[in-house]
Amino acid sequence: LRRGGSAGGQKGVRSIIEQLGTDRFDRLRIGVGRPPAGWDAASWVLSKFAPEDRPLAQRAAEAAAEAVRVWEAEGLEAAQQRFNGLDLRESGGP
Numbered sequence: 557l558r559r560g561g562s563a564g565g566q567k568g569v570r571s572i573i574e575q576l577g578t579d580r581f582d583r584l585r586i587g588v589g590r591p592p593a594g595w596d597a598a599s600w601v602l603s604k605f606a607p608e609d610r611p612l613a614q615r616a617a618e619a620a621a622e623a624v625r626v627w628e629a630e631g632l633e634a635a636q637q638r639f640n641g642l643d644l645r646e647s648g649g650p
Contacts, residue, residue, distance in 0.1 A: 557636045616646045
């Protein structure tokens with residue numbers, strides 16, 4: 557979770573900034589890791605999850621939904637403290 561900032565190379569975020577005319581909006585990001593050797597970043601980000609990665613993707617979606625609930629109920633800072641840096645590969649959940 558982040559308040560404002562640049563697109564950081566993300567074309568979709570860049571498009572939103574261009575449409576809004578500002579980078580001053582809150583955002584939620586779900587990381588998908590680095591692309592394997594031989595993949596370009598766009599192809600990696602837009603590819604389907606491998607079957608073995610689907611449980612992790614499900615946990616990420618569930619954590620993101622919970623983060624949005626906390627964000628709405630308690631504010632961005634509370635959600636950031638609880639969810640930023642969360643590594644679902646190790647913990648298994650929020």
